[in-house]
Amino acid sequence: HSLHDFAWTPDGDLIFRESIFHHSQVETPWGPVRQQNSGWFRMNPRRHHLLSFGTYHSTNPWGVTFDDWGNHVASHPVFAAAFHSLDPPYPQQHPRPVGLQAYSGVCGHEFVDFDTFPDDLQGDHFIKVRYKPTNRVEILKWKETEFGYEEEYVSDLVFSTNLSFIPVDLRYGPDGAMYVCDWYNPVKGHAQYSLRDERRDRHSGRIWRITAKDKPTLSPPNFAEMSVGELVATLGRREYRYRYWAKRELRERDSDEVRLALNNWLAQLDKADPRYPHHQLEALWTGRSVGQFDVRLLRELLESEDHHARAAAVQQIRYTDRHLDDEGELLMRAAQDPKGLVRMEAAIAASYVGTPEALEAVVQTLNHPVGGHLAYAIRCSLGSEKLRAHWETDPSSRVPTLMARLEKSSELKEPKPSAAEAEFDRQPNLATIQVSCVPERMRFSMEEIAVFAGQPVKIVFSNPDANDHNFVLVKPGALEEVGMAANEMAKDPKNANSDFIPQKKRSLILDHSPMIGPNRKTQIHVLRFVAPEEPGVYPFVCTFPGHWVVMKGNMAVGETLEAANKMLADLQPQIVREWSLADFPEIEVKQDEQRVMRGMNAFMKARCTQCHKVAGHGVELGPDLADVAKRFQGKKLLQQLLEPSVEINKKFQPQQFILKNGKVVAGVVMEETDTMLHVVSNLLTPQMVTKVPVAQIEERIPSRVSPMPTGLLNVLQRDEILDLLTFLESGGYKLPDHIHGHHHK
Template structure:
């Protein structure tokens, strides 16, 4: 039996109190309403002048029906017309919609506070539903977002104040007419979809233009001229729509342009487009006067106004936990397995907490005395699910008991001569909990990101307090004597890195920059850099941050995420595509590349020469990043791994072992932190493999004489030890965190499982006792010439930190010092070419690459230096005036890796000359890596070369190149219709069922390659399924699957795993009377005993007399969105492979 038992559940009558009417000072709490599910048709737009029919709302089920069903809404009296000055009725429900201009009002609350100050007696009910990157015709949401109710429908606004036009403006003059048509369509369809009451009474709308673009004077950001020209066009277009529809209109563009132009530089924005606090106040004041034609009563800065504003911000944050709830995949999406009873109660509680805050805000606005905090005592009780500990017997400790740090060290097996030492733990520093990433600053101090809030905030708890902790003053055994909490208001900080004298850190769903300005090691400057990062799964959110040598921040994101962010260059949207975001913090440009077949990438590291290795956390796959990171291509295929990890997974961080503190025989080895299968640091040797790399796990003779794993550290019997983020420290030792948890994962238990640990976290280091520790090399306060000398150090991590510090120093000083330093380098030094490449990387970090110097390094004697310099040329292409001239020799370089880098670089250059240069590389000797990069790069350039190919005007004197284009053209034809169908399906989660069925049939017509499909199956599916005796026996055995399912059904089973779930594989949850909880598939059942197949393929018998509750869900354990991680061609090949499985069908487990 489990050592934890179920906590008492809640007293009855909660549903009635939540839904029927929590009364707070006479105000009824918002009653949740039931929206249409994604598959339900949206309400049709009424014809002009017609009343909108009430939308058809299908009923919810289970706890959602009990807590989130909307009570009837009787007819409301008519609203005042939408004209200026705007008038409000008492208790009018007002909603903000639009993009970040409105969404960022959640951060400061100035405009809403002014509304309450102006209309204290009207007691306005205000919600902000704006989202980054929203447009009138594009409002990307998570899959299943309305599965438990659409928050906008639940609110039922009377008036919508609309803030659209910014993201649309990047469509330029050509998009203006579409914007106007889309805006009118939005007013009609939105009004019909979200009526004020059950009679279909239409809400009113107010149109507000986007603000102007603030010119920064920074050459790395847009100048603002084109941007403001376009914004003016879209502001004028919005005015035309408002006039045509007789809607109140406010022009923010003209007055903000005047304010922004009054002083040079960024006075009102953080990045030219997103308002800072001063800009938000300016816009709030402009709106307040424009909407009501007179100055308001608010006195910004006064104690009364600041109290009101703080209350508004608190309410806005609470509301955000509803309409932008984290972990949506588990709340309303495809992984809603364990918490079908939990989250409906939480959503209802949040909405009631917001209603309490409405009353609190009104009381402040009316000058009444209020308590220090709103009273949430009557907002509803929650339930605690049964403990799930014991569900995974081969992956969890036998008892839910945590060893001391010393006891944990005693379980760690290391090679002779190595020793594990404790750096810090929760025992010495209670704030050090749930360590997921570590890093060393320029003073040699160790920072740790800590996530006690994980997996998400619980309504009624204090605000999230995840934090960055600084450890310092280490003794001779490496133990920290001091710690300092740098910042403690974060939500799940899955990644952080140092930049510009501060720290870039995740604060889901935002990315922050924090800085200490008064040298007390506490952040006192907080800047919201960007917003809209996917949070569908809080451990899939961008994380595992790593700088490239040239200063680009790599941030990894998992599958089934919905990310939509705004930048000064336009919106960036990605949905369901696991991969890497590459952020240039100077220009704020972001690009993305897909990592095919990944579930949740958590590994990134660059080697001696700047070549990146990216890896999955869910599987052991590790890949060379150059071929993967060509320009975006929808047909991207999976790629061969550097090594597959031999099933040692999941993985949280990687490192190359280059340190003089360790023996020679380990130098250059590669490790990843494995948190389950061997609980340690899996160790690999990496070698060249043609143009790319290949690796193998280190081996040694085992007791039986056969090869056995020779890992640097293993603690497979310590199932609370979950190592994270290994990194060579300034003293040469290997440091790593410890998540320290008995429960093994995110989806394997209820998000509210009482066994989820919040209190433990450790940092350890591994030292080699046969050699002394290195004298730490630090960067703080060192002059630039000394920092450049650190680039000569043997340890790449020291060089990493030196480059990072040099990027923070003034550009003129750094460039002058580089010139002098390079001139003194000795050409006879074997490190000469590497050091020149290091200098080039430092220049790149300032976007100040010297083209003449770059040309020299591109033609260096050392081939790896030429490859590294080619990547610099690719990254800085737009800043290098003769880039095309410089790339040509690289595409024909004798070193194959340089050619791969050149092909990749040219994939971003959409010209015929670029294609012709790529094809010259195709005429040279090729291997797997070159062929893959050629196919992906030319795929990205399809629009360039295909018309030329059809006209026979390309590769005229290049037979090999023409042969390659002919082959690629042929490959693109057979499955064209199926490819289009797959893309359409993935882009429209609300597609009607009839259309879905047609798409399944269309895809099934395609003829794929079953041999290629078998390779896709091994890579993507074999971790849960078997076929022909390969894979894991957990989900349905695919052997003989074609005898059970027709080809369209195979397609449907992958695209929609929950659509037609075989009852044998329906997820069943069983709670026993003793408080144990099990989840799995029913494999047998007698009158006395129910047997579940649980994790690890274990059959768990349960006496029926012991069962307190049994629930079988129509829920597959297979994740939604799997197809998004494959190319369309791979998907078709996988279906072809499965369709070929007609022999040896396994007999299903018969129920007795």
């Protein structure tokens, strides 16, 4: 129960944990740190700075390591990196991690990265020891998901029926062999057995040494005798433990010499090397561990093409001690990253930064798909002590509502399977996919699924949204036909409360759920099916009338998973041509429902929803395009889309302000009084406001360039552009009146 799991983090802090029944108050130079009933501590030894984080009601979880990119791996929880939000006000704890992998009885982990072990285990496998209930050493696969990581059991490495075999830790040695510590005692409980139980063995204990057949071990390096340059060069090795030991030694050397060696090492590396972002990250971590934090390198990594590097860099924003003057902007950018792992790190880092801008960044993550570890990280961050102070006493804050929805989503439990369903779920190649509905966004939490032909698939579909939705998987090319048929169903009042599964198109539908949601019998449904044998892209969609154009995704079926992922990558919109007004000498806009729906699809494809709303779809950062269509039609409307700077809406016109102190502020004025201007530099981050005192303005220069970029229609075909005009001039798709009472807007 007492302090355990001491380990050095990749960036040089000491991490350790305390278990249930303990209440701690630690006096530090920075003030008291309190925690109770299980949680983590992190100490910076150079500054004697102690943090408490990740507290939630659990038992006695042991075992800790870090993967190649610095993600914290433990037992309860497994993907512990998602649990790093700072604690809520003492003595409160974070919520239980419902539905996330978490186990007791695990004592240690080690990722396979030494060449002394088999090739097929390298890179994405780790080994852990279990002292209960199995008494075994297991091989597991480390699998990245849309919102974090999960482990998957592969096989046993060591197993014994001897109850005295109790593995309690394991570690690679410098020679590349793996060493397992065996407590070797038949009594492993402190409360279940008498302290005088004669079976207690106080003298025995074993160390097992595991090597691979036909794989030679290594000659251990002597880190103590290496130069600083040699130690830094070791950071480029694959073996985590070698890098770990090298950094331990570097912390004992002169920090200025280490910084110089790191710079020289990076300068000599090949930037085209796939491992280059990782080498940069090791340099950043090492610099921080010796008190030489490299802000320039941090900014480079935040822009890395590798999302693992971006996520690890965002994590470091927690520890910059407010030395960055644009923390809020950096967090906001990360909160809108296309990768869930980066958004998760942004949410967690916000709990450390603790500013109103940081809170807004967490809220922004909810505008993107949310689920699993990401959803848990967001809940914990919003509940952390620093961020709670900004919303708890604000009666106008949306945060309590958002947290309630996240909590409700986490409480949606998969129904108990029947015997046949349980047998289906035991198949070895089963792909289990969690798909939820993003509240208020009309989006699935997962919009791309990759499976191989003939693979058994289980989709756990949940809906915490205020609207009802379904999940319908259709054949390639059948999306529009099925969607339009659902629209036709809406015209008949007797279908107002139906599942909107068009019976005449059943031959085009592979599988579907009923409508689920707050107005239906359930908010969760499980689909089980075998992926088609025919490779291709199979759309999935919500067929509620009008939703099917917006709320959709694709399941790629390939001969292999790699082939399926390539199909998804190839689906990204490609440039058709650089359209100009001269390409449209005649414009004919036909008002019919099918063209309106196709135009709505073009509206989504051109990504107009980033800044504009039409009929409730999209984000209101620019003028509602339905209002624009009231002022312009036909060719004039098309010109506004192709040449947005021809006539700029005064409300959204960028301006440049030259201040008396020489500074320049540029952006759109969102609010103006006699004494103050509220300026937003980037409409994609409207909460990042710069306040400009009117008295400080030397000159005010309106821009002649619209904030709307040109070229947005270049991904559309000619017919799609004409359909888009039809959609805009129509004001968007409108539900029949008899449907409104059955579906909340």
